[in-house]
Amino acid sequence: xxxxxxxxxxxxxxFDFLLFRLGSFLLGVATEQVIRIRxxxxxxxxxxxxxxxxRDIFQMxxxxxxxxxxxVLEVKSQLGRAYIPVDxxxxxxxxxxxxxxxxxxxxxxxxxxxxxxxxALLENRIVFLVDLDRLSTNDSRNGEIKSNMV
Amino acid sequence: xxxxxxxxxxxxxxxxxxxxxxxxxxxALLTLEMTWTxxxxxxxxxxxEAPIFAIICIGxxxxxxxxxxxxxxxAAKKAHDTPAEMYNVxxxxxxxxxxxxxxxxxxxxxxxxxxxxQMIIFANFDRVQSIETLMIAIMIAMIxxxxxxxxxxxxxxxxxxxWVEKFGMSTPPRxxxxxxxxxxxxxxxxxxxxxxxxxVTFSHSNRLIEGLRxxxxxxxxxxxxxxxxxxxAQGEEKELExxxxxxxxxxxxxxxxxxxxxxxxxxxxGMLLNQKNSENLKSVFLNLLNKMDPQKPYTSHKNIEDQKxxxxxxxxxxGLLLVKVIEFDVLRKEMTSLLGSILIxxxxxxxxxxxxxxxxxxxxxxPLKKLEAVADKIADGAISSPVNVITGDEIGALSCSFLxxxxxxxxxxxxxxxxxxxxxxxxxxxxxxLGKAFNRMQTDLSLIIIQVRExxxxxxxxxxxxxxxxxxxASGASEQAASVGETTASIEExxxxxxxxxxxxxxxAGMAESTQQNAEESANAMDEAAELMENIRHHTEKSAExxxxxGEKSQQIGKVLAIINEVAxxxxxxxxxxxxxxSKAGEAGKGFTVVASEIRKLAENVxxxxxxxxxxxxxxxxxxxGSVMAAEENVKxxxxxxxxxxxxxxxxxxxxxxxxxxxxxxxxxxxATGQQKGxxxxxxxxxxxxxxxxxxxxxxxxxxTQSANSLTQMTKDLKKIISRFKLEA
Numbered sequence: 001x002x003x004x005x006x007x008x009x010x011x012x013x014x015f016d017f018l019l020f021r022l023g024s025f026l027l028g029v030a031t032e033q034v035i036r037i038r039x040x041x042x043x044x045x046x047x048x049x050x051x052x053x054x055r056d057i058f059q060m061x062x063x064x065x066x067x068x069x070x071x072v073l074e075v076k077s078q079l080g081r082a083y084i085p086v087d088x089x090x091x092x093x094x095x096x097x098x099x100x101x102x103x104x105x106x107x108x109x110x111x112x113x114x115x116x117x118x119x120a121l122l123e124n125r126i127v128f129l130v131d132l133d134r135l136s137t138n139d140s141r142n143g144e145i146k147s148n149m150v
Numbered sequence: 151x152x153x154x155x156x157x158x159x160x161x162x163x164x165x166x167x168x169x170x171x172x173x174x175x176x177x178a179l180l181t182l183e184m185t186w187t188x189x190x191x192x193x194x195x196x197x198x199e200a201p202i203f204a205i206i207c208i209g210x211x212x213x214x215x216x217x218x219x220x221x222x223x224x225a226a227k228k229a230h231d232t233p234a235e236m237y238n239v240x241x242x243x244x245x246x247x248x249x250x251x252x253x254x255x256x257x258x259x260x261x262x263x264x265x266x267x268q269m270i271i272f273a274n275f276d277r278v279q280s281i282e283t284l285m286i287a288i289m290i291a292m293i294x295x296x297x298x299x300x301x302x303x304x305x306x307x308x309x310x311x312x313w314v315e316k317f318g319m320s321t322p323p324r325x326x327x328x329x330x331x332x333x334x335x336x337x338x339x340x341x342x343x344x345x346x347x348x349x350v351t352f353s354h355s356n357r358l359i360e361g362l363r364x365x366x367x368x369x370x371x372x373x374x375x376x377x378x379x380x381x382x383a384q385g386e387e388k389e390l391e392x393x394x395x396x397x398x399x400x401x402x403x404x405x406x407x408x409x410x411x412x413x414x415x416x417x418x419x420g421m422l423l424n425q426k427n428s429e430n431l432k433s434v435f436l437n438l439l440n441k442m443d444p445q446k447p448y449t450s451h452k453n454i455e456d457q458k459x460x461x462x463x464x465x466x467x468x469g470l471l472l473v474k475v476i477e478f479d480v481l482r483k484e485m486t487s488l489l490g491s492i493l494i495x496x497x498x499x500x501x502x503x504x505x506x507x508x509x510x511x512x513x514x515x516x517p518l519k520k521l522e523a524v525a526d527k528i529a530d531g532a533i534s535s536p537v538n539v540i541t542g543d544e545i546g547a548l549s550c551s552f553l554x555x556x557x558x559x560x561x562x563x564x565x566x567x568x569x570x571x572x573x574x575x576x577x578x579x580x581x582x583x584l585g586k587a588f589n590r591m592q593t594d595l596s597l598i599i600i601q602v603r604e605x606x607x608x609x610x611x612x613x614x615x616x617x618x619x620x621x622x623x624a625s626g627a628s629e630q631a632a633s634v635g636e637t638t639a640s641i642e643e644x645x646x647x648x649x650x651x652x653x654x655x656x657x658x659a660g661m662a663e664s665t666q667q668n669a670e671e672s673a674n675a676m677d678e679a680a681e682l683m684e685n686i687r688h689h690t691e692k693s694a695e696x697x698x699x700x701g702e703k704s705q706q707i708g709k710v711l712a713i714i715n716e717v718a719x720x721x722x723x724x725x726x727x728x729x730x731x732x733s734k735a736g737e738a739g740k741g742f743t744v745v746a747s748e749i750r751k752l753a754e755n756v757x758x759x760x761x762x763x764x765x766x767x768x769x770x771x772x773x774x775x776g777s778v779m780a781a782e783e784n785v786k787x788x789x790x791x792x793x794x795x796x797x798x799x800x801x802x803x804x805x806x807x808x809x810x811x812x813x814x815x816x817x818x819x820x821x822a823t824g825q826q827k828g829x830x831x832x833x834x835x836x837x838x839x840x841x842x843x844x845x846x847x848x849x850x851x852x853x854x855t856q857s858a859n860s861l862t863q864m865t866k867d868l869k870k871i872i873s874r875f876k877l878e879a
Contacts (some may be wrong), residue, residue: 015730016730016733018726018729018730018741021602026364031729031730031733032733032734034730035730036727036730037726038723039719039720039721039723039726039731068719069719070716071723076175089722089726089748091726091750092726092729092733092746092747092750094733094743110446
């Protein structure tokens with residue numbers, strides 16, 4: 001598995017990302033980090049497993065509405081196997097390194113987290129790329145990985 | 151055939167049989183000296199002529215009588231319009247006996263004329279026989295005509311009398327006056343008498359002349375017989391011939407001798423004898439010999455074929471006869487001469503008899519005419535007209551009776567005049583019922599006048615009362631007339647109003663009828679509308695059911711779409727997982743990545759499409775729900791409309807019923823108002839009549855007043871008039 005830090009140094013190569021939507025944001029994670037995708041909410045899928053709530057992490061408002069397209073990403077990170085509930089699993093895309101940009105400093109991303117390592121511009125969409133491995137390294141400041149023990 | 155015609159025909163036949171059959175034929179056989187041939191011819195002629203002329207003499211009068219009765223029936227139908235026609239019919243009836251008499255006279259005379267002509271042609275009737283037959287014919291025809299006249303007049307008289315009585319004719323037409331009737335009868339009797347006497351005399355004269363001729367011939371034969379016997383005995387034939395020639399010198403006779411062989415030994419040069427042959431002379435000899443009678447000095451023989459008479463005397467015992475022959479013409483000349491003298495004397499007698507008959511008829515009819523004129527004047531009221539017909543016979547007695555009747559009537563007239571002048575004191579001296587009646591009338595009249603005087607007093611009192619009452623009545627009648635006039639004006643206004651009401655009622659009845667028709671049409675339309683509403687409700691409910699079914703189907707679509715979405719989502723998940731796995735596979739999984747991407751896109755498209763479908767289905771469902779609600783609403787509305795329509799229909803039915811009742815009521819009102827109008831008009835007429843009556847009553851009351859006044863005046867006048875009558879104390 002190629003860490004995201006390594007990806008920054010691999011110009012001219014393409015990388016596959018899984019795009020998912022969380023609220024109004026379109027996020028993307030490397031497919032290498034994703035084990036599989038499951039439909040439904042977390043409680044239905046795997047109760048008692050490790051859950052990563054990106055909303056909390058990225059300080060997004062909670063989503064109260066019923067969502068039929070809700071999915072749970074089963075990912076592998078440094079912390080181990082974790083489950084990330086998302087609103088919608090959108091797509092898989094292949095991005096050149098050239099297409100991936102650094103986060104511009106002017107963007108008011110006061111909730112920015114070290115896991116957000118770049119962004120890609122796709123036609124009329126902006127995809128925020130998330131590095132799942134860095135979620136655990138910066139949990140004190142930007143969020144925490146919860147263990148939902150049922 | 152009625153009784154009158156039967157009676158006329160019967161009597162015509164009886165007289166025909168009596169006069170023509172029983173009178174003529176024996177008389178003709180006795181008076182006319184006819185040969186057997188002539189007699190046979192006469193019977194033949196009689197056999198065919200008598201029935202024919204009997205039918206004519208019977209049938210013609212019956213026909214005339216029938217025509218008269220028919221004319222009477224025709225005239226009687228329109229007698230009131232044309233009395234002259236009835237007068238003509240009665241005149242014809244009165245003339246009918248005379249007409250029948252003339253007809254029979256002409257018919258019988260014609261029959262005899264034809265018979266005489268036939269006898270002359272076929273039976274060698276000589277002149278004497280023809281004249282004698284003609285005389286008999288005239289006599290017979292006159293007798294038959296006279297019988298027919300008197301008999302028919304007797305038969306028709308009652309019938310004509312009834313017609314005159316029924317028609318009311320004052321004076322019947324004078325067809326044949328008494329004068330003419332007497333004259334005709336007298337003349338007829340005279341003519342018949344003369345003809346009868348003439349024919350009998352003529353018949354006897356013929357025999358007398360024949361007898362005288364026979365006597366003279368016998369004398370001549372007796373004178374000649376001794377001379378001829380002597381000359382015959384001496385045989386001097388020349389002297390014998392001379393003697394016979396000398397005896398035959400008169401032209402009308404010849405003398406000759408005749409023997410039994412039919413030869414004439416002497417005197418055969420005679421002109422008459424030369425025409426005879428021996429056979430004829432032999433026949434003459436035999437006839438003379440057969441007729442020879444010892445009691446009679448001579449014998450004679452009439453040979454009709456030769457038209458000669460032979461006188462004979464026996465000259466010797468050997469059958470030689472001295473014969474004298476003469477021709478019939480000699481006798482006829484003598485008879486014609488005799489007949490001429492008879493006719494001349496008859497004409498003289500006829501003239502004298504005519505004059506005497508005329509005088510007789512005039513003597514009988516002239517006083518009767520004068521008496522008739524006097525009677526007419528008396529009938530007209532001229533009682534004092536003088537009766538100046540005084541003769542020594544019954545007519546004179548009748549005149550005296552007339553005169554006496556006139557004098558008595560004058561007395562009655564004088565007494566009536568006295569009564570007219572008011573003198574009721576005297577009594578008329580008049581015998582008989584009329585005088586008694588006159589005197590009773592006078593007595594009763596006196597009593598009546600007394601009673602009238604008493605009554606006048608009562609009437610005078612009553613008149614005064616009537617006068618007062620009639621004045622009051624006149625006043626009341628005038629007031630009544632005025633009231634009636636006012637009432638009439640009011641009733642006329644009422645009648646005019648009733649007329650307007652009647653017209654309006656008629657219009658209202660028409661409108662009600664029209665309303666009824668419209669209501670009935672509306673009711674029919676409502677029935678149709680109700681039916682349509684029911685159809686609409688039915689279709690609406692059906693549509694609602696279909697729409698609900700559509701909603702249910704769309705819901706099922708939603709379920710299906712949910713399944714599809716679920717599948718699409720799973721597919722997407724699978725494709726994403728596949729893509730992840732493919733990307734993990736590196737280059738080897740790139741192709742699979744593409745496939746997974748395409749699958750994901752398809753899944754997304756499916757989701758999008760199902761979303762659209764879901765949206766559409768939702769819209770359909772929403773629309774279906776809306777439609778169902780609308781349809782339910784429509785059904786409710788239709789039901790409500792149908793209920794309202796039913797109510798409207800019931801209301802319309804009630805309207806129709808009420809319109810019918812209204813129409814009937816309007817018609818009844820129209821009829822009632824019409825009757826009211828008629829009644830009010832009748833009342834107006836009655837009021838007018840009442841008004842007229844009231845006016846008439848007022849006028850009558852005024853008239854009654856005037857009449858009462860007049861009556862009062864009249865009672866005064868009557869009192870004056872009655873006071874003129876002088877009554878016995």
